[in-house]
Amino acid sequence: MKKLEASALALLTLTATSVIAEDITYKPETVTSRFREEVAPLGARAGAFRLYPSISLSEKYNDNIFATNNNEKSDFITEIKPALNIESLWGRHFLSLHADATIGRYADNENEDFEDYTAGFDGNIEISHAQNLSGGYQFSHEHEQRFSPDDVLGDAPTELDANALYANYKHQFNRVSVEVGGEYQALDYDDVRSTTGFIIDNDDRDRDRRELSIKLGYDYLPEYTAYVRTTINKVDYDDAVDGNGFNRDSDGYSLSIGTDLDLSGVLYGNIFIGYETQEYDDAALNDVDGLTGGASLTWLPSRMTTITGSITRSIEETTLDSASGIFSTEANLIVDHELLRNLLLQARLSVTDDDFEGLNRNDDYFSTGIGATYMLNRHFYLLLDYDHLQRNSDSVTNLNDFSEDIFSLGGRIQL
Amino acid sequence: MKKRMLHRLVLLLVISASSLHVAATESTSAAPQYRLGAGDKIKVIVFGHNDLSGQFQLDGNGRISLPLIKEIQASQLTVIELETAITSRLAPDYLIDPKVSIEVLNYRPFYIIGEVKNPGQYSYVSGMTVLTAVALAGGYTYRAKNNKALITHAQHLLKNKQVAQQDTEILPGDVIEIPEKYWLF
Numbered sequence: 001m002k003k004l005e006a007s008a009l010a011l012l013t014l015t016a017t018s019v020i021a022e023d024i025t026y027k028p029e030t031v032t033s034r035f036r037e038e039v040a041p042l043g044a045r046a047g048a049f050r051l052y053p054s055i056s057l058s059e060k061y062n063d064n065i066f067a068t069n070n071n072e073k074s075d076f077i078t079e080i081k082p083a084l085n086i087e088s089l090w091g092r093h094f095l096s097l098h099a100d101a102t103i104g105r106y107a108d109n110e111n112e113d114f115e116d117y118t119a120g121f122d123g124n125i126e127i128s129h130a131q132n133l134s135g136g137y138q139f140s141h142e143h144e145q146r147f148s149p150d151d152v153l154g155d156a157p158t159e160l161d162a163n164a165l166y167a168n169y170k171h172q173f174n175r176v177s178v179e180v181g182g183e184y185q186a187l188d189y190d191d192v193r194s195t196t197g198f199i200i201d202n203d204d205r206d207r208d209r210r211e212l213s214i215k216l217g218y219d220y221l222p223e224y225t226a227y228v229r230t231t232i233n234k235v236d237y238d239d240a241v242d243g244n245g246f247n248r249d250s251d252g253y254s255l256s257i258g259t260d261l262d263l264s265g266v267l268y269g270n271i272f273i274g275y276e277t278q279e280y281d282d283a284a285l286n287d288v289d290g291l292t293g294g295a296s297l298t299w300l301p302s303r304m305t306t307i308t309g310s311i312t313r314s315i316e317e318t319t320l321d322s323a324s325g326i327f328s329t330e331a332n333l334i335v336d337h338e339l340l341r342n343l344l345l346q347a348r349l350s351v352t353d354d355d356f357e358g359l360n361r362n363d364d365y366f367s368t369g370i371g372a373t374y375m376l377n378r379h380f381y382l383l384l385d386y387d388h389l390q391r392n393s394d395s396v397t398n399l400n401d402f403s404e405d406i407f408s409l410g411g412r413i414q415l
Numbered sequence: 416m417k418k419r420m421l422h423r424l425v426l427l428l429v430i431s432a433s434s435l436h437v438a439a440t441e442s443t444s445a446a447p448q449y450r451l452g453a454g455d456k457i458k459v460i461v462f463g464h465n466d467l468s469g470q471f472q473l474d475g476n477g478r479i480s481l482p483l484i485k486e487i488q489a490s491q492l493t494v495i496e497l498e499t500a501i502t503s504r505l506a507p508d509y510l511i512d513p514k515v516s517i518e519v520l521n522y523r524p525f526y527i528i529g530e531v532k533n534p535g536q537y538s539y540v541s542g543m544t545v546l547t548a549v550a551l552a553g554g555y556t557y558r559a560k561n562n563k564a565l566i567t568h569a570q571h572l573l574k575n576k577q578v579a580q581q582d583t584e585i586l587p588g589d590v591i592e593i594p595e596k597y598w599l600f
Contacts, residue, residue, distance in 0.1 A: 302599055338558075339598075340597070341558065
């Protein structure tokens with residue numbers, strides 16, 4: 001459940017899953033992907049582009065804003081989120097631009113106020129019917145969640161800037177396809193003031209990561225693509241050693257095999273298995289390696305209900321004490337139901353196991369939630385959510401355990 | 416002479432019986448309880464009197480206008496009841512023992528609304544059921560409740576909705592409503 005460098009990592013996984021699911025041509029619409037004629041926003045036409053501006057306003061209640069084991073502090077948070085999405089209307093290629101900001105204001109704990117913002121683009125060029133080039137860039141300024149193991153417990157949440165760039169090239173030769181991809185990500189952490197007044201230097205967390213991936217696919221049946229994928233990565237920290245004296249630079253690689261599957265459109269997805277390792281330059285940091293794998297499945301028991309489940313494994317960065325890295329295993333289950341054409345319900349469940357390598361610590365996260373989206377008309381949506389998050393850490397003290405409940409009510413105005 | 420008269424009488428009886436029989440089977444090809452309504456087109460045959468026979472369409476008030484007997488209320492009557500009504504008006508003032516047979520040429524359309532792809536009015540054909548009506552209307556939408564339909568029969572004065580299954584027969588002038596499904600059923 002590592003939602004630290006959320007946008008940057010989300011971009012990574014987004015490209016990873018889109019690369020895996022790319023070869024499936026026909027998919028019946030899911031509850032969330034269905035185009036709703038009467039309530040879908042139409043945006044505004046500007047030449048060869050369509051603009052979708054929106055502004056969301058929500059009020060949240062969090063009963064444990066610092067994610068502590070005891071002396072929980074609760075508060076109300078008002079969030080305003082203006083956003084703009086621009087999409088091209090070209091026949092062949094595609095370009096989308098997006099920018100948004102989230103301004104959060106706490107009722108009682110002003111130090112927790114935050115202003116996150118992000119901007120970027122994604123594009124796709126169809127060089128020919130067999131060749132495809134896609135890429136994108138995103139910049140974001142965000143704040144770290146208080147329950148992150150790397151949170152330095154400053155008097156305000158740690159803020160960071162993230163830059164992420166990716167490019168992907170795919171060439172299809174009849175049944176065989178070759179895909180080459182590259183990703184670059186840079187993170188820059190701001191210093192934060194401690195509760196006692198002195199400055200905590202976070203620059204030892206600044207780093208960049210480069211990854212190259214090659215994927216070979218074979219369409220053994222229509223709708224079924226089997227593939228072999230290998231990646232190599234390099235993580236470079238700006239500082240030679242971190243605050244605890246460790247050189248956190250590392251190199252890693254992975255090898256996996258997988259296949260897409262489609263059972264008459266009612267059940268489809270992909271599944272892969274492989275091996276992943278991350279080797280740290282510092283001899284004092286243990287290498288993290290092990291079995292990697294994942295599965296992502298979508299099941300449509302009816303046209304009005306969609307159930308998506310996924311399980312993934314990945315190696316995450318940490319600067320916590322002597323831990324070299326975290327082998328994270330996450331499982332998700334989401335049920336979307338269309339109660340009315342303009343009322344969508346969602347129930348979600350997530351379980352994460354974080355195994356700290358080099359540290360005697362294993363965290364288990366469990367979260368569950370429900371939500372409703374009521375689309376009054378094209379221009380106004382009402383959003384209601386409830387989420388429960390808890391962590392059970394097996395460390396000697398129970399200080400790392402916490403339980404958090406968040407209620408949220410909001411609305412979105414859009415063109 | 417007596418033999419010839421007897422022979423003619425038998426022939427007359429056979430012909431009228433067969434014509435009545437034909438009329439009867441054609442009128443019962445729709446559900447037996449179908450009652451005529453405004454817009455139906457019927458063919459009235461008075462045996463031996465071509466000038467009293469013809470094709471007639473029920474007007475907005477459900478009446479038809481026949482030669483000699485002028486307006487006669489036809490709506491809310493079954494075909495057999497209308498035959499009896501016309502017969503009683505023709506006899507004894509105009510004809511002695513008239514033989515009237517009626518055939519429905521064209522039924523009123525039926526209407527289908529709710530969770531179908533193309534709601535609207537469609538021509539009625541004998542023996543139609545809810546399922547064939549839905550098929551005419553383009554089929555169910557993804558939100559339709561397949562196992563249930565609500566029918567408002569045209570002839571019921573109370574006009575309340577009745578629950579029906581896919582194989583329930585429908586009648587001309589009926590309004591069929593396919594309800595929406597909210598969960599898995």
